[in-house]
Amino acid sequence: MLENLLQLVTQNAGDAITNNPQIPNEHNEAAVHDASSSIMDVLGSHASSGGGGLSGVLDLLKGVGGDLTSNPIVGQIIQQFSGKLQDNYGVDGAAAQSTASSLIPQVLGQLANKTNDTSDSSFNIQSILGSLGGADGKFDMSDALNLFHGGGDNAEGGGGILGKLTGLFGGSK
Template sequence: MFEQLTQLVQQYGQEAVVKNDAIPNEHNEAVIEEAGNSIFSSLQKIASEGGVEKLASLLQGNNAQDPSNPAVQQITQQLTGSLGEKFGLNNSAAAGVAESLIPQILGGLVNKTNDPNDSFQITDLLGAITGGGAQSAGIMDAISKYGTQFGLDQNADGKLDMQDALAVTKSGGGISGFLGKLFGK
């Protein structure tokens, strides 16, 4: 997952970082790297604090690109603070970079998880964020446990799994629609 995130940060970092006069050229690479690290650590923090709803909300529709989304705000604030602290950027410049980068990168990441032609899947994202341990399994178990009660068992096999998610994806709802049904959004 970190590789996909790094690619997205580099892709969107050209405009927000490299072409930004507020960031000295000698810091461009480090600022781009910090953006990736900040997003990854923020997502991990959200997951570790039990923010399943925040993560699910992030995966719905265009929520990852919505600056008013609580997860987007949290990640943007962390990156803003980090850029100011590590690179001496004033708050306005740091916030401008973060507000430009975060929604684009998160939107790109969510699009990758929703793209049936991309090998990157929601389980990859959850595994990377949670370390692939019990927490990731717990999130998927919660989705499985409660999903059948909300009519998400798309293939009527009595369990909720990636086959059901793929069925929703093929029907046009995407994984975000699948999780949206689960969390009632």
């Protein structure tokens, strides 16, 4: 998954990184790695948080929610990558934000398209979730249960899908 993501970022790095005069050419490859790691770090953080974080990642990968620039997960990725551009390569704040804002949504849009394209096996939801699935690198049944229970130990106490349904049908929520 990481190799495919790196390749996807590289394919889109043209104007944002490769042709960017603020990023010295000898740092282009490292900047591409920083963009890829920013995507993996933030998606992994949300996926491993259970509940709404995981469903947000799934929605993003399914292309749900329209404009990527208004998605809070995408915003976090942009901020993280922008910070890396500033810290690692001395890119000024406005240019770093502009670079990240042009590259990250483009890459994530293509990632969602590839994930949902049954004829393209380079990305699929299961392998992505496996790559993001926490310390053990696996997405397992407990991760799926956290989606339903919101990270809680029981359906009534959790904030997940089951907790919402309980409230909808007159339960304690």
